[in-house]
Amino acid sequence: MNLNQAAQNMVSFWEDPRNIPFKGQLISLDGDTPCMCAQGQTLFKEGDYSVNQLEMMPQEVADKETARILGISVSHSRLLRRINDSCPDAPQDVLTNPEKYLGHNYEAVLKFWYLLDTLSREDFDIVDKRCYDIVSAFSAAYAIIGSEYANAAFDAAIGLVAGYATLELIGSHKLQEHVFLPMFSFTQLQP
Numbered sequence: 001m002n003l004n005q006a007a008q009n010m011v012s013f014w015e016d017p018r019n020i021p022f023k024g025q026l027i028s029l030d031g032d033t034p035c036m037c038a039q040g041q042t043l044f045k046e047g048d049y050s051v052n053q054l055e056m057m058p059q060e061v062a063d064k065e066t067a068r069i070l071g072i073s074v075s076h077s078r079l080l081r082r083i084n085d086s087c088p089d090a091p092q093d094v095l096t097n098p099e100k101y102l103g104h105n106y107e108a109v110l111k112f113w114y115l116l117d118t119l120s121r122e123d124f125d126i127v128d129k130r131c132y133d134i135v136s137a138f139s140a141a142y143a144i145i146g147s148e149y150a151n152a153a154f155d156a157a158i159g160l161v162a163g164y165a166t167l168e169l170i171g172s173h174k175l176q177e178h179v180f181l182p183m184f185s186f187t188q189l190q191p
Helices: 005-015 038-045 051-056 059-070 074-086 092-096 106-118 121-145 147-156 160-170
Strands: none
Touching: 005 038, 005 059, 005 092, 038 051, 038 059, 038 074, 059 074, 074 092, 074 106, 121 147, 121 160, 147 160
16 A cells, blocks of 8 residues: 555554553543654644644544544545444555455455545435435335245345345335345346
8 A cells, every 4th residue: 555655644653652552532631741643743743733633523524634644535435434433443544454344355445435535425414325225115115025035035045145135125115226136137037
């Protein structure tokens, strides 16, 4: 992964065991020296944010600003925060070895996360509606034939996706588009 200069600076900073980030919040002022998490340290050192600004900064803004400064996606910035706050791992690993956290397809995940940064609220609403439509179709299937029969129909289909496709077909009047059924598009099946 190619890191911008700010990300390289932070990796070097975190590699020094004396610079282990605080966990759990952007900044803590319990004492003479402010303690900062990985994002807080990034915002302070590379983003020139003041302690006062960090105290007032909403987490969503910190996620976005950290992403901008480090040249990563917002989701990657959120992963940095989550790993820093909940794992004993060093935050620099999130930047230098994303495969450790995202698996061997990490490059595809990172690319997808960049795509998410380009989506509008309306785009996310469309995705949310599609998900809601799936849930509605499954609920409709349960309403049409009852939960006992719907569970039996789900179980009768071979495999998880086939079970979901079955429920999708049963309650399809609630769907504008099928989601699971197209996974079987290599067959001659047409609803």
